[in-house]
Amino acid sequence: MKVLHVAYTWHPDPIGGTEVYVEGLCRELDRHGIASQVAAPWAGERRGRSEGPLPVHRFATTTSPNLSTLYGGGDAQAAEAFARILDDVRPDVVHQHAFSPACSVRLVRTAAARRVPVVFSFHSPTVTCQRGTMLQFGRTECEGIWDARICTPCVLDGLGLAPGARLLARAGAFVAGPALARSGWQGGALTALQIPQLMRLRTAATRELFALVDRVVSLSPWTTTLLLRNGVDRARIVYSPHGVGHRRSGATNGEPRRLPLGRGHLGRRDGGKGTARRLRAVARAPELPVEVDLFLVGPPEAMPVPADSRVRRHGAIPHAEVIDRLSRYDAVLVPSQGLETGPLVVLVALPAGIPVMGARTGGRGVRVGEGGEGGWWGRWRER
Numbered sequence: 001m002k003v004l005h006v007a008y009t010w011h012p013d014p015i016g017g018t019e020v021y022v023e024g025l026c027r028e029l030d031r032h033g034i035a036s037q038v039a040a041p042w043a044g045e046r047r048g049r050s051e052g053p054l055p056v057h058r059f060a061t062t063t064s065p066n067l068s069t070l071y072g073g074g075d076a077q078a079a080e081a082f083a084r085i086l087d088d089v090r091p092d093v094v095h096q097h098a099f100s101p102a103c104s105v106r107l108v109r110t111a112a113a114r115r116v117p118v119v120f121s122f123h124s125p126t127v128t129c130q131r132g133t134m135l136q137f138g139r140t141e142c143e144g145i146w147d148a149r150i151c152t153p154c155v156l157d158g159l160g161l162a163p164g165a166r167l168l169a170r171a172g173a174f175v176a177g178p179a180l181a182r183s184g185w186q187g188g189a190l191t192a193l194q195i196p197q198l199m200r201l202r203t204a205a206t207r208e209l210f211a212l213v214d215r216v217v218s219l220s221p222w223t224t225t226l227l228l229r230n231g232v233d234r235a236r237i238v239y240s241p242h243g244v245g246h247r248r249s250g251a252t253n254g255e256p257r258r259l260p261l262g263r264g265h266l267g268r269r270d271g272g273k274g275t276a277r278r279l280r281a282v283a284r285a286p287e288l289p290v291e292v293d294l295f296l297v298g299p300p301e302a303m304p305v306p307a308d309s310r311v312r313r314h315g316a317i318p319h320a321e322v323i324d325r326l327s328r329y330d331a332v333l334v335p336s337q338g339l340e341t342g343p344l345v346v347l348v349a350l351p352a353g354i355p356v357m358g359a360r361t362g363g364r365g366v367r368v369g370e371g372g373e374g375g376w377w378g379r380w381r382e383r
Helices: 017-031 067-073 076-089 105-113 148-158 163-183 189-212 221-229 275-283 319-326 344-352 363-368
Strands: 002-006 035-043 048-050 056-061 093-096 118-122 215-218 237-239 261-268 290-297 311-314 331-334 356-359 375-378
Touching: 002 017, 002 076, 017 035, 017 344, 035 076, 056 076, 067 189, 076 105, 093 105, 105 118, 105 189, 118 189, 148 189, 215 221, 221 237, 275 290, 319 344, 331 344, 344 356
Parallel strands: 002 035, 002 093, 035 056, 093 118, 118 215, 215 237, 261 290, 261 331, 290 311, 331 356, 356 375
Antiparallel strands: 048 056
16 A cells, blocks of 8 residues: 655755654554655745655645635645646555645645545644634634634734724625735735635635545544534544654653753744743743753744843754653743644653643643643643
């Protein structure tokens, strides 16, 4: 059997937890005699196939997507390039791990037209939440109903519109939204006026995605609940939690805890990960005896680090070394902005033998324990 995995990105670009998961899955499938290849978008012309133990195909994407493309319509250029990869690889199964403008429902349609079964893994709240956190108005956990009438006010709030302005934007959208969409004008107030129509497009694309795929892999109980709540057939949902493909090579640091406490944070330079918010909290407490090491993925300019002797920036840690490195710390910071299916850093913190600091929402609370064992928990707000 041959499986073609579709990811958000791939090496040499900065990768995240989804891509680490895909790499580990491919290794495990290989042990069972199942061959894997990867397809991932590339901003620009198609780079072709890179050979090696894991063949990788990069497909071209549009460099100037319009709002319709960004909000669910999908990238037609990417879908055409993906079709050529499908015809070349001829996989028995497509396993899509990403839902984005480049990895849209268009890819699923393309596979379905060739009668290739599609499995979709639900890795991130961004799959169904335009705001990306699954927190309604950035404050409380959302039920996750795929309904533009519910999502539109929250998205407008995320764009910084006050309640009165949100009402005006929604009212004006019924008059100006379709005309603006046809014109292609966007940016600022012009985008806000199109949000109601764009969210109808977004929710329709989400519903089509989960209607077309043959199986959905749920990595966390909250995603299973969300899928059932939106009418996805239980028989098509497979609950398969994250796993960790590496173990600690030696014992953890057995020395007594001492000041300053060492805390580590790993992750992408992404606003949704909450890194900047936690750094501001440390800066407001200059007397706090703590040392924070940041292992960040992505270009340094994407997240400036304050001039604080207690905070140190490092590059990404190779995944096989993460558990050993974490075992040297007193705690791992997981300040994610909302629900996650893992995240991966929580899974590697547990075998490293160190507690997790974060909000007990989504997959974090499930992984560490409903009673709070192995973690220091706090309440969460987006801002």
